[in-house]
């Protein structure tokens with residue numbers, strides 16, 4: 026699981042995020058120096074943004090780094106507590122799985138109707154499929170953590 | 180179950196699972212989806228997840244969020260922040276809580292470059308909180324100072340919420356920006372006072388000063404110069420009309436990178452962790468924004484907010500009392516809702532009320548913006564606190580415990596604004 | 612008779628005889644426009660008329676301000692029934708509306724917005740309805756809200772005045788920008804004011820419903836009436852939602868589309884236009900009206916763009932030339948008619964074939 030997450034995050038963090046920063050910066054420079062803004066610039070930036078913000082979802086799940094309110098965490102240090110932790114990860118995993126399913130449906134819908142970007146011929150559906158994949162991996166990571174919490178205390 | 184009851188049940192359920200420690204983003208998303216499925220059917224609920232995710236994830240205005248986070252990460256990893264805070268503490272060393280004060284000032288300065296509170300808190304969180312803790316401030320006060328001071332970014336121009344308010348209320352965006360200046364400065368001073376009076380939270384700070392003074396001033400020069408250069412490029416570029424705030428985030432990242440590489444402060448390992456940390460933080464924030472949107476899209480169909488605002492507008496009281504009551508409603512709504520969702524749902528109901536009470540729409544924009552700032556700080560759903568926990572590792576519960584004095588300070592500014600509306604309206608009127 | 616008469620149920624020809632006596636039907640209508648703004652106010656009046664005219668049998672529940680879905684998601688939201696009926700903009704779509712895009716080309720859409728709106732509905736069955744249906748939804752209507760003008764800090768009379776400037780132009784064809792020698796900036800709505808204020812852009816090409824709420828007139832010194840490209844509001848209807856309407860209500864709902872389209876176009880393109888020009892003048896903006904000779908310089912500069920577009924579509928086997936000819940032919944017929952005359956035409960002889968007929 027860790028290797029899959031690292032692979033995915035590597036591409037997003039070391040390629041797509043820098044690409045987004047460079048594209049935003051270069052667009053300004055091109056406009057000033059060459060008076061030539063990129064016609065497709067905004068479309069590509071928006072799609073890169075999508076990949077950047079969902080690409081780390083599995084990693085966040087596997088490292089248990091989601092934003093949570095840990096007010097009662099200290100009550101969950103005993104055996105019953107770790108069962109609750111396992112349940113918490115299962116519930117989160119189910120929510121992530123629902124997201125994966127929902128976005129998969131959207132990817133199919135986008136594919137069927139040929140939805141694409143405004144100024145450049147990029148189809149939307151592969152991007153939606155990527156989001157569905159990220160959400161599903163995130164669900165798997167939650168289940169892995171649930172199993173660990175469960176196994177750690179039985 | 181009628182829609183109103185369903186709305187209440189879903190909100191309560193959402194709060195319970197958030198308190199129990201489920202991830203906030205998934206809790207908002209799950210509650211919104213279940214409510215939506217009960218109200219309109221499961222297939223609509225699933226479609227709505229897809230739409231909200233897509234529309235949020237490809238929103239051009241959010242490009243600034245990961246890029247400003249990355250900018251903060253690079254400044255942090257290159258150790259440039261370290262220099263600035265060492266210098267700031269020296270400069271303000273005779274002032275009680277001097278480093279906390281300089282954090283508020285630095286956040287206000289960053290707020291003049293960005294229009295997004297999330298971007299401000301993510302950047303300042305990485306820079307300021309570790310420095311404050313290292314120099315003897317309690318983690319509670321350190322994180323609460325940054326979480327609160329970062330909200331100045333949406334009242335000090337430029338401001339994304341003020342732009343959205345201006346468009347929805349058909350109010351001059353330029354006038355709104357100018358109107359934000361005076362209340363923004365008052366709020367900043369209120370936050371500074373709030374830091375200074377909490378002596379026990381920074382009692383340990385003075386004892387560490389000697390060691391800092393041992394190092395020569397020049398050793399911090401790189402940090403000072405580079406931060407000033409970056410600030411001039413970003414803020415100067417925006418005000419000189421070179422680029423928009425969104426574009427400034429990209430330029431900011433490239434400038435930090437150039438300076439850090441030129442001064443040999445950044446190696447490959449640091450860059451890797453800055454990049455990785457940025458996408459992790461962005462993903463966590465994105466999930467909350469998306470969950471908040473799904474929940475508001477469900478709530479709008481239950482007419483829950485209409486019912487709550489209706490209670491207030493029917494009160495038989497003075498305009499000031501009605502506005503105070505409305506502020507309380509926003510305090511409650513803001514506790515449990517995402518701020519943009521809150522604005523979307525309430526503006527059509529609230530604007531006619533404040534107009535009828537004789538308050539200028541420009542004033543209403545500033546009033547709502549400060550209430551939105553408070554909403555970002557209050558538990559259980561306080562976006563700035565969550566972002567900061569993510570950025571610094573200080574537990575949300577401790578930050579929430581620390582923000583109360585700042586929330587009180589901000590509420591005092593709201594009361595002041597209600598009784599002295601000229602604080603917001605005077606400057607734009609004189610500039611007309 | 613006028614739109615006001617229609618809304619007051621004083622136009623007998625527009626009043627339906629509803630035989631349906633089953634349960635009331637409710638449809639969700641959604642738009643990205645703020646609830647308390649220009650277009651939703653007209654929509655709300657129309658939906659009230661619809662409810663009253665059907666004795667409460669057909670009720671439209673309104674969701675404005677993007678509370679159900681984002682502006683660009685109208686098509687996806689309606690075909691998956693997150694909404695039953697919504698503002699779905701063809702402008703956001705990169706494909707699927709090759710012929711409908713004609714109205715965004717320079718000087719294609721007639722400058723009289725109510726006439727242009729009528730013309731588009733008349734041509735819709737032949738050209739646009741199939742484009743809607745291939746996106747999985749039914750055609751509602753297209754409203755021409757106005758044709759775009761220029762606001763700037765220096766006077767613009769001919770393409771030469773504009774050449775070399777940085778221009779904020781929403782949905783402006785890139786080929787037209789090239790022909791005019793301008794750099795177009797695609798800046799999101801909330802950033803337009805600041806971008807123009809800070810001088811990132813030298814001019815803004817937009818319509819009154821954009822210039823006014825976004826307060827561009829506070830910053831600009833000149834306004835040139837040009838009528839370059841159309842700003843339009845498109846709507847679409849969910850197939851199942853329509854099919855689920857009682858047969859007696861289908862024709863009522865269908866004819867309502869054309870009347871409300873006219874009402875929105877008249878409010879925005881005629882009444883609001885008049886107020887907007889006054890607002891500009893009151894704020895010290897100099898209003899520039901072009902003479903025939905100056906207008907011709909713009910047409911000459913942009914004619915090749917239209918010609919290239921027509922040829923490209925014809926090469927794809929699409930009847931683009933016929934569409935342009937049809938628009939020009941109908942413009943000659945309706946272009947000089949008043950809003951009232953057009954409305955009477957719409958009520959007395961509604962366009963057929965926009966929605967599937969009731970069985």
Ligand code: NA
Pocket residue numbers: 290291292293294295331332333334335336337338
């Ligand atoms: Na700001």
Ligand code: NA
Pocket residue numbers: 513514515516553554555556557558559560561562
């Ligand atoms: Na809150």
